[in-house]
Amino acid sequence: MGARQQGGSAIQATSTGGHPSLHTVKPLGRTLFNRVFATIYALSILALLFYHAKTLFYSTTLVSFSVTLALLISDLVLAFFWVSTQTFRMFPVYRKQFPENLKKIMERSDFPALDVFICTADPYKEPPISVVNTALSVMAYDYPTEKISVYVSDDGGSALTLFAFMEASKFATHWLPFCKKNNILERSPEAYFELNHTCTSEAVNIKIIYESMKVKVERVLERGKVEDENITSGQEREAFNKWADSFTRQDHPAVIQVLLDASKDKDIAGYSMPNLIYVSREKNKASPHHFKAGALNALLRVSGCMTNAPIILTLDCDSCSNDPETPLRAMCYLSDPETRPQLAYVQFPQIFRGINKSDIYNAEFKRLYQINVMGFDGLSGPNYLGTGCFFQRRAFYGSPSSLASPEIPELAPDYIVDKPIQSQSVLAKAHQVATCNYESRSNWGSKIGFRYGSLSEDYHTGFRMQCEGWKSIFCDPDRPAFLGDVPITLNDALNQQKRWSIGLLEVGFSKYSPATFGVKAIGLLMGLAYAQSAFWAIWSIPITTYAFLPQLALLNKVYIFPKVRYFF
Numbered sequence: 067m068g069a070r071q072q073g074g075s076a077i078q079a080t081s082t083g084g085h086p087s088l089h090t091v092k093p094l095g096r097t098l099f100n101r102v103f104a105t106i107y108a109l110s111i112l113a114l115l116f117y118h119a120k121t122l123f124y125s126t127t128l129v130s131f132s133v134t135l136a137l138l139i140s141d142l143v144l145a146f147f148w149v150s151t152q153t154f155r156m157f158p159v160y161r162k163q164f165p166e167n168l169k170k171i172m173e174r175s176d177f178p179a180l181d182v183f184i185c186t187a188d189p190y191k192e193p194p195i196s197v198v199n200t201a202l203s204v205m206a207y208d209y210p211t212e213k214i215s216v217y218v219s220d221d222g223g224s225a226l227t228l229f230a231f232m233e234a235s236k237f238a239t240h241w242l243p244f245c246k247k248n249n250i251l252e253r254s255p256e257a258y259f260e261l262n263h264t265c266t267s268e269a270v271n272i273k274i275i276y277e278s279m280k281v282k283v284e285r286v287l288e289r290g291k292v293e294d295e296n297i298t299s300g301q302e303r304e305a306f307n308k309w310a311d312s313f314t315r316q317d318h319p320a321v322i323q324v325l326l327d328a329s330k331d332k333d334i335a336g337y338s339m340p341n342l343i344y345v346s347r348e349k350n351k352a353s354p355h356h357f358k359a360g361a362l363n364a365l366l367r368v369s370g371c372m373t374n375a376p377i378i379l380t381l382d383c384d385s386c387s388n389d390p391e392t393p394l395r396a397m398c399y400l401s402d403p404e405t406r407p408q409l410a411y412v413q414f415p416q417i418f419r420g421i422n423k424s425d426i427y428n429a430e431f432k433r434l435y436q437i438n439v440m441g442f443d444g445l446s447g448p449n450y451l452g453t454g455c456f457f458q459r460r461a462f463y464g465s466p467s468s469l470a471s472p473e474i475p476e477l478a479p480d481y482i483v484d485k486p487i488q489s490q491s492v493l494a495k496a497h498q499v500a501t502c503n504y505e506s507r508s509n510w511g512s513k514i515g516f517r518y519g520s521l522s523e524d525y526h527t528g529f530r531m532q533c534e535g536w537k538s539i540f541c542d543p544d545r546p547a548f549l550g551d552v553p554i555t556l557n558d559a560l561n562q563q564k565r566w567s568i569g570l571l572e573v574g575f576s577k578y579s580p581a582t583f584g585v586k587a588i589g590l591l592m593g594l595a596y597a598q599s600a601f602w603a604i605w606s607i608p609i610t611t612y613a614f615l616p617q618l619a620l621l622n623k624v625y626i627f628p629k630v631r632y633f634f
C-alpha cells in the first residue's frame with residue numbers, strides 16, 4: 067500500500083478501500099549491476115589511496131612529499147564524492163500518479179485549500195510581467211478556484227510590482243475562464259501566445275487584452291514610477307500612497323493589499339476568482355531580514371491569518387506552471403491517508419526553458435534537480451529544491467508527533483479562519499505578523515517555519531524537516547510541471563554558484579551538519595547524501611590540483627604517476 071518500500075521489486079500501488087490507485091512506485095532497474103560495479107570500483111579507489119600513502123611514507127624530497135600529499139588530499143575528496151554518490155544509487159525509485167482517479171474518490175468540495183507563495187525581490191532583475199505570468203499560470207489551475215489563494219511576496223518593496231499585479235487581477239477575469247473553457251495546457255499567457263495559438267477570434271481578443279496590459283506594465287517600469295494617469299480608482303490611489311518619500315526598499319512599513327477576493331470577485335463568466343494578495347513585509351536596517359527564508363516566513367504568517375490553507379505551494383518568481391493538473395498530482399499523495407501523516411512535502415523537479423543545446427554553464431543541473439533526487443526518493447525522500455514544492459502547513463510546526471506551538475493561536479496550522487480576508491481584524495493581524503520585530507526572540511527560523519542561518523534556505527529547511535522525522539516524495543511527471551529560468555551570463559552563473567556554495571557550507575559547518583547531526587538523525591545513507599551537497603564546494607580542491615599539478619610536475623621533471631612496471 068502507498069507507502070515507500072526500499073529496493074523491493076513489486077510495483078506498489080494505493081487502492082484505498084477498493085478504490086482505484088492514486089500512485090505507484092517502482093525501483094529503477096540496474097540497481098544490482100550498480101552495486102557490483104560499485105564494489106569493484108571501491109577496491110580500486112582503496113588501492114589508489116594505498117599507493118599514495120606508501121609513496122608519501124617513502125618520499126625522500128620535499129617536492130615529492132608535497133606533490134604526493136596534494137594528490138592524496140585531492141583523491142580523498144574525490145573518494146568522498148564517489149562514496150556519497152553511491153547513496154543515490156542504492157534505491158532509486160520511479161513514481162507514477164493517477165490524478166484522474168482522484169476525482170473518482172473525492173468530491174471537488176473535499177479538496178483542501180491551497181495557498182501559493184510566489185517570491186520576487188527586484189523588479190529590474192525579475193521583470194514584473196514575468197512574475198505576473200507565473201501567478202496567472204497557477205491561478206488558472208484545474209483546481210477549485212475559490213480554494214486557491216496566491217500570495218506574492220515582494221522583497222523589492224516596489225510600487226511597480228504592485229501596479230503589475232493590479233493590472234493582472236483585471237486581466238485574470240478574462241484569462242481564467244478562457245483557459246478553462248478551451249482546456250488549454252499553457253496557462254501562462256506568454257507561453258500560450260508564443261505557441262501562436264491565435265486562430266479563434268476569442269483568442270485574438272484575449273491576446274489584445276494581454277498585450278495592452280503588458281505594454282502598460284512595461285511602460286511604468288521604464289518610467290520607474292506609477293503616475294497619476296495609471297491609477298484608475300480611489301482604492302488603487304490609497305494603496306500607492308503607502309510609497310511615501312521615506313519609503314525605500316530596505317526601510318518601509320508592511321504593505322498588504324488584497325487584489326482579488328474569492329468571496330466577492332467574479333470572472334467575466336460569473337465564476338469565482340481565486341484570492342490574490344500582494345505582500346511586502348516590513349523592513350528596516352536594524353533588523354535582519356533573512357533573505358528568502360524571511361520572506362517565506364512572513365508569507366506563512368500572513369497567509370495563516372488570512373486563509374490558513376493546509377497545503378502550501380512555494381514558487382520562485384520565474385517558475386511558471388506548465389501543466390494545470392499539477393496540484394491534483396500532488397494531492398494523490400497529500401490526500402492519501404497512508405502517506406499523509408508523515409509527509410512534509412511533494413517536490414517537483416526544477417526544469418528550465420531557454421537553455422541552448424551546448425549549455426555551456428551546465429545550467430540544466432540535471433543531476434542535482436532530477437537524477438539524484440530519484441535516489442533520495444528511495445530513501446527518506448527528496449531534498450527541498452526551493453520551488454515547485456507542495457508542503458503540508460503542519461510540517462513547518464515541529465515534528466510529525468509533537469506540534470511546536472506558535473505565539474498566537476491564529477498561526478496554528480489547524481486554526482480555522484472564520485472572517486472574510488478583507489475584514490478589519492484579519493487585516494490588522496496580517497500587518498502585525500508582517501513586521502520586522504515580530505520574530506525577535508521567537509522560534510521562527512529555528513524551530514518553526516523556513517530555517518535561517520544559510521543562504522540555501524531550501525536545502526537547510528528540507529534537511530531539518532527530515533531530521534525531525536518527516537518524509538517527502540519526488541513527483542516527476544512526463545510533462546514538466548513547472549518551467550523556470552536559469553542564469554545565462556557567466557557573471558550570474560558564477561554568482562549563483564558562489565551563493566549556493568556559501569549557503570551549503572554554512573549548514574555543513576553548523577551544529578546541524580549532515581555529516582554528524584544528520585547521520586545520527588536520518589541514518590548513514592541520507593546523512594551522506596545530504597553531506598555531498600553541503601561540502602559541494604570542496605570539489606575545487608581536486609579540480610585545482612589536477613588542473614595545475616600534472617603540468618607543473620611535467621615541466622619540472624617530477625614523476626607523479628607510477629610506472630606501469632612496478633605499480634605495486
Ligand SMILES: O=c1ccn([C@@H]2O[C@H](COP(=O)(O)OP(=O)(O)O[C@H]3O[C@H](CO)[C@@H](O)[C@H](O)[C@H]3O)[C@@H](O)[C@H]2O)c(=O)[nH]1
Pocket residue numbers: 185186187188192219221356357358361381382383384451452453521522523524525562566569
Ligand atoms: O532576499 C531575497 C532573495 C531572493 N528572493 C527570491 O528567491 C527566489 C530565488 O532566488 P534566485 O536569485 O532566483 O536564486 P536561484 O539561485 O536561482 O534559486 C535557487 O536557489 C535558491 C537558494 O538556494 C532557492 O531559494 C531557489 O528556490 C532555487 O531555485 C527568487 O524568486 C527571488 O525573488 C527573495 O524573495 N528575497
Ligand SMILES: [Mn+2]
Pocket residue numbers: 382384551
Ligand atoms: Mn532563480
